[in-house]
Amino acid sequence: MPDEEHDAGDRSPVQSVDRALTILEILARAGEAGLGEIADELGVHKSTVSRTVAALAAHDLVEQPESRGPVRLGPGILRLAGATTARLDLVQEGRPVCRALAEETGETVNVAVMAGSTALYVDQALGPSTITSYNWVGQHIPLHATSNGRVLLGALSPDERRAAWGELTAFTEHTVTRPAELERLVEEARSQGYAVVRDELDIGLTAMAAPVHNAHGELVASISLSGPSFRLDPDREHELLAPLRRAADDLSARLGWHG
Structure with missing residues (x-):
């Protein structure tokens, strides 16, 4: 002994x-x-x-x-295992959806989940028009300055949102850093079913995201299209909205949601 x-x-x-x-x-x-x-x-x-x-x-x-x-x-092990299984299911079911959307639109497609006070990219597909081949999988991004983040914040209460987004860092001159304005934009994204963020994380980058739901109707992820702002102008955003929302609905259905 x-x-x-x-x-x-x-x-x-x-x-x-x-x-x-x-x-x-x-x-x-x-x-x-x-x-x-x-x-x-x-x-x-x-x-x-x-x-x-x-x-x-x-x-x-x-x-x-x-x-x-x-x-x-103890039961905590099941909670951790369940979260891991859900994320693996999301990636597995999302892979063909991401590839199809990237091929249809020509842009980069990402799937993100909430990870504490950030959004975490869990899958990515590159379209034929993609300029860079940088792999975002495994990268954390701020909630307040990204379309994925604003969609994911929609699953939280106002108090939970403010705690989650933390300090509102300005990444560019266009980054929204006023809590009241950000709250309005999150509510807008939740009500209309998508978010668009232009030049807030990086100048010249525009992204649009839509929510993904699980079998219980819970918002568990977001799927986004991103590309250079000169190409994703307002007219193109309007064209891309329909395929983006179809992809979000398709992935949600693959996860068991029939809302």
């Missing part, structure tokens, strides 16, 4: 995270295990396991129905 005093002094944040993840792996493999069994497998003192289990239990990732009984995975 490792010495408790040495074990406590040898801890670091990285070691603590590693132990927590290993405990989850042990429980996934074994179904349930006692603190002593886990301690033996980790090679640490039982009190160290107890502290780590308590931290995991605070987030519902593990549970210990009896104070001295075995530990097992």
Whole structure:
């Protein structure tokens, strides 16, 4: 049995995270295990396991129905797994929709989801007219200065929106930084079913986005078209709106929404 005093002094944040993840792996493999069994497998003192289990239990990732009984995975694991599965489904179902829209319009197509105080690109398709081949997948973008962000903000209450968009940074001279004006634009996007943002994140870049819903009718993502502002002028925006909204409806239907 490792010495408790040495074990406590040898801890670091990285070691603590590693132990927590290993405990989850042990429980996934074994179904349930006692603190002593886990301690033996980790090679640490039982009190160290107890502290780590308590931290995991605070987030519902593990549970210990009896104070001295075995530990097992908690409902928080299902929540995380569900979120991961939903995102994988979104990408899988969205891939053919994105490619078809990019081919039809010639522009870049992106799918984004809310990720804390940003929008996260989870998929992209490049159209034949695309000037750059930069891959935005995995990139975080501000909520207030992008069409995807304004669509995603529409799923939140006014108080939640203000907390989510945080400090309203001006990326260009056209970026909307007044909360009241931004609130109006988010409400407008929600009521009309799409958002258009011109030259607010980058001068010369225009994007338009529409909402994607899941089987429960919840707004879970946005799909956008983007390109140079000289090409996506107001007349072209009007032409692109119909295929964009069809693609958003198609992806929503693939996710089980029939609204």
